[in-house]
Amino acid sequence: MSGLLVLEQLLNGLQFGLMLFLLAAGLTLVFGVMDMINLAHGSLYMVGAFLAAWLVGITGSFVLGVLGAMLLTGLFGMVLESGLLRSLYRRDHLSQVLATYALILILNDGVKMLFGNDLPLSAPAALAGSVQLLPGLNYPAYRLLILGVGLLLALLLYLLVQKTRLGALVRAGASNRDMTLVMGVDIGRLFTLVFGIGAALCAVAGALLGPLLAVQVGMGENILILAFVVVVIGGIGSIRGALIGAVLVGCIDTLGRSLLQHALREVLPPQWASAAGPAFASIAVYVFMAAVLALKPQGLFPVRA
Amino acid sequence: MTQPTRIFKQSLATALATSCLAFAVPLAQAADKVKVGFVSTLSGPSSALGVDIRDGFLLAVKLNGGKLGGLPAEVLVSDDQFKPDVAKQLFEKNIKRDKVDFMTGVVFSNIMLAALPEALDNNTFYISPNAAPSSIAGKDCNPLFFAVSWPNDAYHEAAGQFANTRDLKSVYLVAPNYQAGKDSLAGFKRMYKGQVVGENYTKLGQLDYAAELAEIRAAKPQAVYIFLPGGMGINFIKQYVGAGLGKDTTLLLPGFSADQDVIKPVGEAMAGLFNTAHWSPDFSNPANQKFMAEFQKEYGRIPTLYASQGYDAALLINAAVRDTKGKLEDRAAVRKALQAAKFDSVRGPFKFNTNQYPIQNYYVRVVGNNPNGGGLINKSFGEPILRERGDAYVQDCKMKN
Numbered sequence: 001m002s003g004l005l006v007l008e009q010l011l012n013g014l015q016f017g018l019m020l021f022l023l024a025a026g027l028t029l030v031f032g033v034m035d036m037i038n039l040a041h042g043s044l045y046m047v048g049a050f051l052a053a054w055l056v057g058i059t060g061s062f063v064l065g066v067l068g069a070m071l072l073t074g075l076f077g078m079v080l081e082s083g084l085l086r087s088l089y090r091r092d093h094l095s096q097v098l099a100t101y102a103l104i105l106i107l108n109d110g111v112k113m114l115f116g117n118d119l120p121l122s123a124p125a126a127l128a129g130s131v132q133l134l135p136g137l138n139y140p141a142y143r144l145l146i147l148g149v150g151l152l153l154a155l156l157l158y159l160l161v162q163k164t165r166l167g168a169l170v171r172a173g174a175s176n177r178d179m180t181l182v183m184g185v186d187i188g189r190l191f192t193l194v195f196g197i198g199a200a201l202c203a204v205a206g207a208l209l210g211p212l213l214a215v216q217v218g219m220g221e222n223i224l225i226l227a228f229v230v231v232v233i234g235g236i237g238s239i240r241g242a243l244i245g246a247v248l249v250g251c252i253d254t255l256g257r258s259l260l261q262h263a264l265r266e267v268l269p270p271q272w273a274s275a276a277g278p279a280f281a282s283i284a285v286y287v288f289m290a291a292v293l294a295l296k297p298q299g300l301f302p303v304r305a
Numbered sequence: 306m307t308q309p310t311r312i313f314k315q316s317l318a319t320a321l322a323t324s325c326l327a328f329a330v331p332l333a334q335a336a337d338k339v340k341v342g343f344v345s346t347l348s349g350p351s352s353a354l355g356v357d358i359r360d361g362f363l364l365a366v367k368l369n370g371g372k373l374g375g376l377p378a379e380v381l382v383s384d385d386q387f388k389p390d391v392a393k394q395l396f397e398k399n400i401k402r403d404k405v406d407f408m409t410g411v412v413f414s415n416i417m418l419a420a421l422p423e424a425l426d427n428n429t430f431y432i433s434p435n436a437a438p439s440s441i442a443g444k445d446c447n448p449l450f451f452a453v454s455w456p457n458d459a460y461h462e463a464a465g466q467f468a469n470t471r472d473l474k475s476v477y478l479v480a481p482n483y484q485a486g487k488d489s490l491a492g493f494k495r496m497y498k499g500q501v502v503g504e505n506y507t508k509l510g511q512l513d514y515a516a517e518l519a520e521i522r523a524a525k526p527q528a529v530y531i532f533l534p535g536g537m538g539i540n541f542i543k544q545y546v547g548a549g550l551g552k553d554t555t556l557l558l559p560g561f562s563a564d565q566d567v568i569k570p571v572g573e574a575m576a577g578l579f580n581t582a583h584w585s586p587d588f589s590n591p592a593n594q595k596f597m598a599e600f601q602k603e604y605g606r607i608p609t610l611y612a613s614q615g616y617d618a619a620l621l622i623n624a625a626v627r628d629t630k631g632k633l634e635d636r637a638a639v640r641k642a643l644q645a646a647k648f649d650s651v652r653g654p655f656k657f658n659t660n661q662y663p664i665q666n667y668y669v670r671v672v673g674n675n676p677n678g679g680g681l682i683n684k685s686f687g688e689p690i691l692r693e694r695g696d697a698y699v700q701d702c703k704m705k706n
Contacts, residue, residue, distance in 0.1 A: 005523055012515035108350070117353050118539075120572035123547060130549050140548050143515065212547065213512055214539035214570050218350025222510050257507070257516040278482040278506040 004137045009258045010251065015143050017250020018150025022205035023223060024230040024242040025157055026198020032174040032237020032303055034089055034191055037096045040080075040103035041202065041227065042220025048073040048203025049210045049219065050111050053119035062124040066207040070200045077199025081192050089191075104221065112217045121210035146208050153204065154243050161239045170194060174237035174303045226253075229285060233292050235299030244300060249285050256284035335631035336406070338377045341622065342399030344392055344420065345410035347384035351535065353566045354412045354611045355384075358434050360604055361596075361615030362409070365623070368599060373619065374626025381405065389419035396423035406633045407432055409618050412611070414438045414457065414485070425449050428636060430643065434618040435611060437662060439488065443698030446660040448705060451643050453621050454614045455583045456662055456696040457485070458492030460559035463581035463667035463690050464530055465496030470690065473555060475502045477526040479517060479541070481533065482506035489532035489559075495697065502526045507533075514541050518548045528555040531562065538562040539570050546574035555579070560683075563672055564609040568681050575672045575681055583663075584613045584652040585670050585685035592620075592649040607675075607682060613651050624648040658695045660702035667691040 027041045048069050056065030084103075088096050123142040130138040161167035169190055172180045181187055206219075213219065230249050234241025261277040268276065292300060343362060345355035359382060366378050381403055385392035392411060399405045400423055408424045411417040414436040424431040430449050437452035468476055476499060480486030486506060494501065503524045505517050521529060529550070533541050538558070545556060560582025561567075568575045586597055586607060596616055600608040608616075621643065628642040629635065644657050658664050666689035675682040 002523075005519060008519045009516055012513070012519065016513050016515065109348070117350075117566075118570035120570055122543075122572050122574065128547070138549075142547055209512075212540065212544050214536040214543070216350065216536055216539070216570060219536070221350075222512060254513075254516045258520060274504070274506075278508075282482065282508040 004134065006259065007134075008137060008139065009254055011139060011147070012143075013251030013254035014247060015147045015150070015250070016254060017247035018147060018154065019205050019209055020223070020226055020230050020250055021150065021154060021243050021246035022201045023227040024234070024246050025239060026195075026201050027227050028231045028234065028237055028239065028242045029170065029174070029194050029198055031231060033170060033177070033194060034173075035177070036085065036089055037093050037100065038085065039097060039100040039224065040107065041198070042222075042224030043104050043107040044073055044077055044199045044202040044220070045206040045223065046111060046217070046220040047076060047107065047206070048199075049121070049206030049215045050115050050119060051203065052207030052210055053121035053215045054115060056121060057119070066204065069203045069207045073203035073206075074196040074200035077202075078192050078196040080199075081195035085195070086188070086191070108217050118214060118216035121207075121215050123211035142211060146212075149204070149208060153201065157201075157239060158243070166190075166193070171303075226285070229289050231299075233289055233299055235301040235303060237303035238299070238301040241299055241301035241303075248288070252288050253281075253285050256281040260284070336376060336633045337631075338379055339373045339407075339622070339626050339631075339633070340403060340405040341373070341378065341380045342396070342403065342405040342408045343380050343382045343410040344385050344395045344399065344408070345382075346387045346412050346416070347382075349387050351387050351412075354435070354609075355410070357566075357609045357612040358410060358412065358615035358618075361600070361608060361612035361617075362434065362619045363615075364596075364600055364603055364612075365616045365619035367603075368595075369619075369623060373623045374628075374631065376626060376631050382410075385411065385416055385420075387413070387416070389416045392416045392420040393423060396420040400424060400427050400429050405429065407622055409434055409622075410615075411436055421450070430636075430639065432618050432621060432643075434614045439696070439698050442660050442662045442696045443701030444703075446702035446704055448640060448661075450661060451621070451657065452662045453618050454663070455665070455667075456698075458488055458495075459583070459667060459691075459694065459696065460561070460581045461489045461492030461530075461532065462496045462694070462697075463669070464557050464559060465493040467579065467581060467669050467690050468493075468528055468530070468557060469496065469498050471528075471555070473528040474499045475526045476500070476528045476530055476557075477503040477505070477521050477524055479505045479507060479514075479521075479529065479531045479533065481509040481511070481537065483509055486532055490530075492697075493530055493532075499527075507537075509537075511537060512540055514544050515548075517541075518544060518550060521550060521554070522548070526554060528557055530557045532559060533562065539567055542567070542571050542578070543574060557581075560584075560610055560670065563670070563683065564611075565607050565682075566609050566611075568672060573681075576674070578672050580670050580672070580683070581667055581690060582610055582670055582683075583665055583667050584610050585668055585683050587682075587684050588651065588653060590649070590651070590653050593651040593653075596651045617648075617650050617652070617655075620648040620650065621646060654693070658699050659704060660696075660699045661704075662696050662699070664693050664695045667694055 030036055030038050051072050052065045052069035055068040127142040130140045133139050230245040234245030264273040264277045346352050347355050383395045407430045409432040412435050417436040425447050433452045435454050437454050437456045478490045480490050558580040560580045563580035624647045625639055625642040629638045646657055655665050668685040669690050670683040670685045672681050673684050
């Protein structure tokens with residue numbers, strides 16, 4: 001186990017974590033600000049990936065495809081919020097879970113009717129190779145792009161939430177919604193906007209992961225579970241918590257699948273290590289979540305006092 | 306599980322029997338139609354396979370003028386929604402209420418194993434167009450169960466043999482951490498004579514394989530073999546090619562990870578990949594030529610191997626009904642006709658082993674440009690990699706007759 005391999009695995013974990021952050025950012029705001037459990041958040045990620053694949057196919061440009069998918073999915077999210085989800089805010093969580101679960105099924109089959117079961121989406125040819133970061137460490141160029149875009153968006157989102165008036169309203173809404181209403185903020189419009197931004201971030205994640213993962217119906221459900229884990233670890237409603245939680249989850253997941261296996265092989269007999277390693281790697285993230293909840297039940301960065 | 310045996314024994318014994326006629330088969334009458342219960346996964350993310358099996362099956366019936374074995378065919382198609390309990394209920398309905406003569410259709414082993422007792426306990430034949438687990442090939446073999454597809458680990462055995470013939474001295478194996486994953490890699494290792502430098506059992510449904518790819522790069526194997534069904538395989542192949550591993554390492558795939566349903570979402574990156582299967586779209590036998598032409602005419606897409614299996618399942622039932630002259634009540638005669646398998650399979654030579662699993666050839670295929678235009682398609686090597694291969698479990702099958 002060389003130091004370079006550890007470094008590469010850390011980069012992999014960071015990259016996976018940043019993509020999880022793009023999903024979790026929208027989810028945590030919707031959950032925190034609107035107190036709404038939106039299971040269909042993963043479906044927006046799927047819609048974004050399909051729109052990107054479709055637009056890249058039409059325009060031939062990866063950048064146009066990603067931007068277009070971001071815009072269209074954001075609009076779609078806003079329409080969805082104002083047309084349907086708004087009426088669910090005052091209902092209890094069970095109704096929200098039921099309605100948004102139905103939405104998953106509807107969107108899955110809707111996408112299938114429009115685009116088919118899957119679409120091809122490849123990385124732009126210019127990014128097909130790998131880049132030498134250090135002697136002996138070549139890293140795929142496309143994954144570096146994901147890292148860069150993820151870091152950039154995280155920074156932009158942080159500035160938006162911490163430094164702008166809109167961000168102040170969002171934070172106010174997350175910590176005390178009723179008080180914010182009383183202060184005369186049009187919280188309905190704010191919610192629609194926040195939901196649109198969350199949907200657009202989902203689309204970026206879907207579009208950027210598209211060349212790495214299968215763009216297929218149902219792709220949102222798998223990743224949604226991890227996004228919820230991130231939200232719970234980071235603290236519901238906290239963007240900073242979502243970022244740190246996502247990077248932690250990404251790194252723990254990746255290192256659990258690589259370094260841990262090597263470590264177990266050092267200390268356990270081979271047949272035990274080969275059985276225990278994969279079993280533990282698949283639950284490492286959840287063990288971490290349980291530990292966080294035991295120590296800090298509100299998550300790492302609680303928003304509500 | 307004893308009832309079918311009893312009826313078979315008695316139907317053989319009717320000529321001699323003087324007593325205990327309560328279960329005796331009445332003098333078989335020719336039926337006026339054939340009823341087939343077709344239960345498969347037709348909705349949701351995993352539906353592409355079931356849809357292809359259904360389309361292949363119904364195409365064969367249609368080309369036969371809506372008949373099977375000369376009798377009007379009624380195919381009752383229903384969707385198991387990828388749920389074992391739903392499949393079980395649909396089997397029960399088809400068998401007890403609709404009184405079908407044959408059941409078929411299920412894609413996934415776990416779903417089929419949940420529903421299968423409904424058919425076997427009620428003396429109804431099950432013709433498997435896909436799932437063929439090792440348990441039913443061996444100790445749980447059953448006179449009413451016929452696999453017209455391929456044993457679950459056959460493709461992996463063929464891939465292991467291919468690695469031998471290519472003189473690939475070291476290989477790295479990847480599969481999900483569950484029973485089928487371990488069984489599949491065991492199939493590969495049964496044939497492979499080189500060195501296994503790494504075995505990586507990943508999470509079921511894993512999305513990102515960056516960590517595993519880094520491990521593979523560090524292990525420097527000559528070849529990589531994966532058993533990652535569905536979306537997992539698509540993810541792995543895309544990332545494997547994206548990471549540039551394809552340049553010095555050969556990626557070997559089981560046929561179902563390199564068929565049209567994977568080629569479409571992965572795209573150009575599939576070109577040049579080797580995989581093993583019992584069927585290939587370029588087979589030149591007349592049955593396959595007809596199937597390829599008619600399927601593309603009817604549905605406007607290239608069939609997958611699943612479609613070929615659905616088509617063959619219908620041809621097998623057709624032959625059995627034809628050769629028993631429609632006397633479907635006579636289960637022993639129907640079984641004999643099924644065992645004889647007198648049909649022209651799209652895969653070429655085909656016969657049943659004593660456990661009613663296939664003995665057939667397996668081929669290496671390579672993904673390349675479609676000579677008829679329009680993207681990528683599989684092309685087979687002329688010589689089979691495994692010839693007249695059965696399975697490793699047949700000796701455990703004590704078939705009750």
